[in-house]
Amino acid sequence: MSLHGIHTIDTAFQRDHFDAAYLIVEDGRGAFVDCGTNHSVPHLLAAVQQAGITPADIDLLIVTHVHLDHAGGAGLLMQQLPNATLVAHPRAAPHLIDPEKLIAGATAVYGEEEMQRSYGTLLPVPEARVRVVEDGETVMLAGRALECIDTPGHARHHHCIWDARSRSWFTGDTFGLSYRELDGPQGAFILPTTTPVQFEPQALKASIARMVERAPEAMYLTHYGPVSDVPRLAQSLYEQIDAMVAIADACDGRADRHRCIAAALSALYLERAHAQQVPLADEDVLRLLAMDIELNAQGLGVWLDRGRP
Incomplete structure (x- = not known):
């Protein structure tokens, strides 16, 4: 259809x-x-x-x-x-x-x-x-x-x-x-x-x-x-972009920067999933988003290395 x-x-x-x-x-x-x-x-x-x-x-x-x-x-x-x-x-x-x-x-x-x-x-x-x-x-x-x-x-x-x-x-x-x-x-x-x-x-x-x-x-x-x-989803994206930038900044300079960013992203997404009553257990949310968490952490690391453009 x-x-x-x-x-x-x-x-x-x-x-x-x-x-x-x-x-x-x-x-x-x-x-x-x-x-x-x-x-x-x-x-x-x-x-x-x-x-x-x-x-x-x-x-x-x-x-x-x-x-x-x-x-x-x-x-x-x-x-x-x-x-x-x-x-x-x-x-x-x-x-x-x-x-x-x-x-x-x-x-x-x-x-x-x-x-x-x-x-x-x-x-x-x-x-x-x-x-x-x-x-x-x-x-x-x-x-x-x-x-x-x-x-x-x-x-x-x-x-x-x-x-x-x-x-x-x-x-x-x-x-x-x-x-x-x-x-x-x-x-x-x-x-x-x-x-x-x-x-x-x-x-x-x-x-x-x-x-x-x-x-x-x-x-x-x-x-x-x-x-x-769309307006609600756009607002959610704005908030998360700001939160992801803050996560990257907080983890920058650490020896375990990538792991720090990935862990903080996982916590961010679970917090928002709970607030929105996503109908999956935490482990299933993280399993579904595992590849995106990894790629987002990599992307934030590259952004930091490029001088935060």
Whole structure:
């Protein structure tokens, strides 16, 4: 079931209901927003068929940013979409046309074996099929306007997409992470993501504020799915960004800095989970957020090492 022609696709990356891509269908034409990894491509093509269109009917693949859980499958997917244009942020496009730096960076972090297991071999996208969009530029899907705005804070090559038809944003990672398993009686639970290497707290808060200004009805998160009650969630993100900065500062200079940050993040998320009556035991909350706690701690460490920009 889709609302406003928007289909949520589970890319099956890491676990169920962790990583989403979106298919927007308008008047028989389609656009993907984000695409997961190479291993996600069969799931995306199945969604196209289920929506009653064909790969030839896909006009756009819009990637919010080039982190591999969002755009790692772009090259392979584009090979299956004969009429599609890849839409990317100016800082993201070069890495999609020539992914060598992405491959080298990810391989250095994960190792060759894990790189293949999680992501597969990244394929380049021909430059002629890539459209670079500047801040505020609009692309059209069968007359449906999709506006791309520059949203730094999580990454400097990140943009979010405003869909006026549904009055909603496709937010990539700029509006944080919200897993459905943590939904409680007060609604969605959300947390910011400071994944290495370009966390910038003031820029992130400004990007969130810029999106909230439009009074959106929903935010379509890559991790995971659409959320509403946007003002409350935005306020939660602002508070947590400030708290995470304070944690990083408090742990800076310690020999066990990373462990200090990770422990304090765990305590922060549990405190907020309790306040929001998240329906999971503490150990299950920490298990669900384990990877995010580790990556957020790494990201805060990189931020400290870069001089707190």
